[in-house]
Amino acid sequence: MSTIPRVADPHSHTRPTARGRTGEIRETFNRGQGVLQLIPTFVPRRFSRAGHRLRLHPDDYYALGTARGAIKERWFSSVIPAMNGAQAPPDEGMSYVLPAQGGLAAKFLLKDAVEVLGEQLVGPYLMKTYGTWPMYSKFFDFQAPLFLHLHLGFDAAAVVGRLGKPEAYYFPPEMNNHPGDFPVTYFGFDPDVTREMVRERLMLYESGDNRITELSRAYRIELGTGWYTPPGVVHAPGSCLTYEPQWNSDVNSVYENITSDEVYPYDFLVENCPAGKKHDIDYVLGLMDWEKNVDPHYRKHYFRPGVICPHSDAGHREKWVVYANDYIAAKELTIFPGQTVTVKDAAAYGCIMIQGHGRFGVYEAEASVMLRFGQAGNDEFFVSESAAREGIAIANHSRFQPMVILKHFGPNHPDMPKTLVV
Numbered sequence: 001m002s003t004i005p006r007v008a009d010p011h012s013h014t015r016p017t018a019r020g021r022t023g024e025i026r027e028t029f030n031r032g033q034g035v036l037q038l039i040p041t042f043v044p045r046r047f048s049r050a051g052h053r054l055r056l057h058p059d060d061y062y063a064l065g066t067a068r069g070a071i072k073e074r075w076f077s078s079v080i081p082a083m084n085g086a087q088a089p090p091d092e093g094m095s096y097v098l099p100a101q102g103g104l105a106a107k108f109l110l111k112d113a114v115e116v117l118g119e120q121l122v123g124p125y126l127m128k129t130y131g132t133w134p135m136y137s138k139f140f141d142f143q144a145p146l147f148l149h150l151h152l153g154f155d156a157a158a159v160v161g162r163l164g165k166p167e168a169y170y171f172p173p174e175m176n177n178h179p180g181d182f183p184v185t186y187f188g189f190d191p192d193v194t195r196e197m198v199r200e201r202l203m204l205y206e207s208g209d210n211r212i213t214e215l216s217r218a219y220r221i222e223l224g225t226g227w228y229t230p231p232g233v234v235h236a237p238g239s240c241l242t243y244e245p246q247w248n249s250d251v252n253s254v255y256e257n258i259t260s261d262e263v264y265p266y267d268f269l270v271e272n273c274p275a276g277k278k279h280d281i282d283y284v285l286g287l288m289d290w291e292k293n294v295d296p297h298y299r300k301h302y303f304r305p306g307v308i309c310p311h312s313d314a315g316h317r318e319k320w321v322v323y324a325n326d327y328i329a330a331k332e333l334t335i336f337p338g339q340t341v342t343v344k345d346a347a348a349y350g351c352i353m354i355q356g357h358g359r360f361g362v363y364e365a366e367a368s369v370m371l372r373f374g375q376a377g378n379d380e381f382f383v384s385e386s387a388a389r390e391g392i393a394i395a396n397h398s399r400f401q402p403m404v405i406l407k408h409f410g411p412n413h414p415d416m417p418k419t420l421v422v
Helices: 022-031 110-117 124-130 154-159 195-202 281-285 298-302 385-390
Strands: 035-039 041-044 071-076 135-140 167-170 184-189 216-220 226-229 316-322 329-335 340-343 349-355 357-360 363-366 380-383 392-396 403-409
Touching: 022 110, 035 110, 071 349, 135 349, 135 403, 167 316, 167 329, 184 226, 184 298, 195 281, 226 298, 226 316, 316 340, 329 340, 329 392, 357 403, 392 403
Parallel strands: none
Antiparallel strands: 035 380, 041 071, 071 135, 167 226, 184 216, 316 329, 329 403, 340 392, 349 380, 349 403, 357 363, 357 392
């Protein structure tokens, strides 16, 4: 397991702190028996088009105004802000907890809960190694394919005071009532492509369409499966709604300048480069992990079919959907109709219910159908390590429909498959 260095948070001075909220946080934690109920967190993006699969009310996709763009993401278990420009509030993308008393008006940040509860919430390993909860997840919901881009590795990100970003994808059938315009994802470059060929395309960034995906490889999205994407690998996500567990970072470099007739400015390419390197194309090329980009067996190494957990039984089925990496993990848990089961894990996790209704520990629980922006829900929770080890009693109250829950973990779940299943 890799140990990732801590990097100073450039936004820490602008965020609310846990000061004065200790009593409320502890009371909420105790009343929830080690489980926190989270409030839906929606994030706009100023580029591309919304896929309208977030179960958000149709009137609310521009709840933050047209200048901010449509809402295209929902973030889960997040203690970091979205890097969304000067117009974004400092807590955009950060998860809030619904308190035991006081309702929405008394909400507090999950980040504050981590600061107050520490090892009691995330466990001793994560707190000692990273000093926080080190990952988050999201629903990515775009109607059109996204631009070809990469996420910085840890060394390159540290130069600009941030963290590298490994991430993974899973395509839940329950959230994909339509596939969008282009359910195909590009990863890396064809093995015959050279760095000079990529450099030539980047040099065209401000003069015309660089059509850089002509050098890439495309894979049609298969629902119920996923991929792991290391830092430094270019990728252009397809238009299915995607569940994305990832490291605590929101940094990238956009290599494609025109996608679906939308033009992206040069700043998208270099916004996470040092000031003196923003016109150094060779520096930008150096952000790539070249060997991984031209891996001739990319699918073999990074495609992730589901792996059924051996404890699955007549009452429930659990499968790993993100695994075999050093940073993040995720499971899909299905509780069959009318069943109550106690599910144990050896690490803290966040989770989102995407189908069904019943109970999750002490809480009523139900998948959202149509949320209003700013409304609380009963579909998202954060489970402390101690509660996870003791086990969460989960009841599916439906006579006919399965209950489906997606669970996201940091790097410390001992049961995560460490190697690919052949």
